[in-house]
Amino acid sequence: MKRRTFIAGLGAAATWPHVARAQQPDRMRRVGVLLSGAEDDPLYRAPMVVLREALQKLGWTEGRNLRIDVRFGSNDSNRVRAYAEELVGLAPDVIVTTGAAQTRAVQQRTQTIPIVFVQVGDPVATGVVRSVARPEGNTTGITNLFSSVAGKWLELLKEAVPSVARVALIFDPQFSVAEIYAASIEAAATAAAIKTIRYPVHNTAEIERAIDALAAEPNGGLIAVPPPLASAYRELILRLAVQHRLPVVVGDNDAAESGLMSYGPHRAELFRSGASYVDRVLRGAKPGELPVQFPTKFELVINLQNREGHGAHHPRVLPSAR
Secondary structure (H helix, E strand, C coil): CCCCCCCCCCCCCCCCCCCCCCCCCCCCEEEEEEECCCCCCHHHHHHHHHHHHHHHHCCCCECCCEEEEEEECCCCHHHHHHHHHHHHHCCCCEEEEECHHHHHHHHCCCCCCCEEEECCCCCCCCCCCCCCCCCCCCEEEECCCCCCHHHHHHHHHHHHCCCCCEEEEEECCCCCHHHHHHHHHHHHHHHCCCEEEEEECCCHHHHHHHHHHHHCCCCEEEEECCCCCCHHHHHHHHHHHHHHCCCEEECCHHHHHHCCEEEECCHHHHHHHHHHHHHHHHCCCCHHHCCCECCCCCEEEECHHHHCCCCCCCCCCCCCCC
């Protein structure tokens, strides 16, 4: 599918301090990984490939000096808590997490095992760390978004489809971080005289009702508010949006198939950067002294398949939202 038609790189790619490569340690190290999504969801399966490849390039080879234990939370809070307990019980050298809920679940069970998170939104606003520059404690990492980016999603939607007058915000209410992005979208909508309607969804029936209600009146649009919904829910949103000819914007470029366009950082690049922090921790660095890294490169991706019929125009390059 031809969908990557316009790429906007903002800022320079993140650079990492050089770490001297001493002789590779022979002792087996253990890394636990707690992901928010399901094992069969490509949004979470593919980044694990990147993480493993990046660690190998840094000298950590599974079966020789590294063991990786992966658990998939499947967007289930009970499962996340159980897996957090299980991973902490394995006493790994470091635990990698995705999502604020997963990170906090591990934090609640250990204050000593280093935690490297990937993509938790604004880590201070979500309570993951106290400070970006000096996180303190046992947690640091690479985050993906900051709240002001969400306002850009609405601006892009309006620019691509000028007729949009109402925008539905679909999100999973079990993740409190969604509130941060929703508030930013609503502020941008007020400035643009666009009505927003919140639709917290727990299942497919609620998604169907939300989109049917939005499509009952003309000039509607839809924003999928992070964290990303489960794969089956994303597919349902796309199918219904196409059926009702509704433009959709998502914040994850790896999920651009689920909408008209996306604007955000590459998940794979975040995991590659995360591997750099895992490497530094395994070599003795203290997480609390490693500053949280934000993405400096964003991509605007247009899905040509879903663009047809919406009258979308080619968006201009936008400045950094941060």
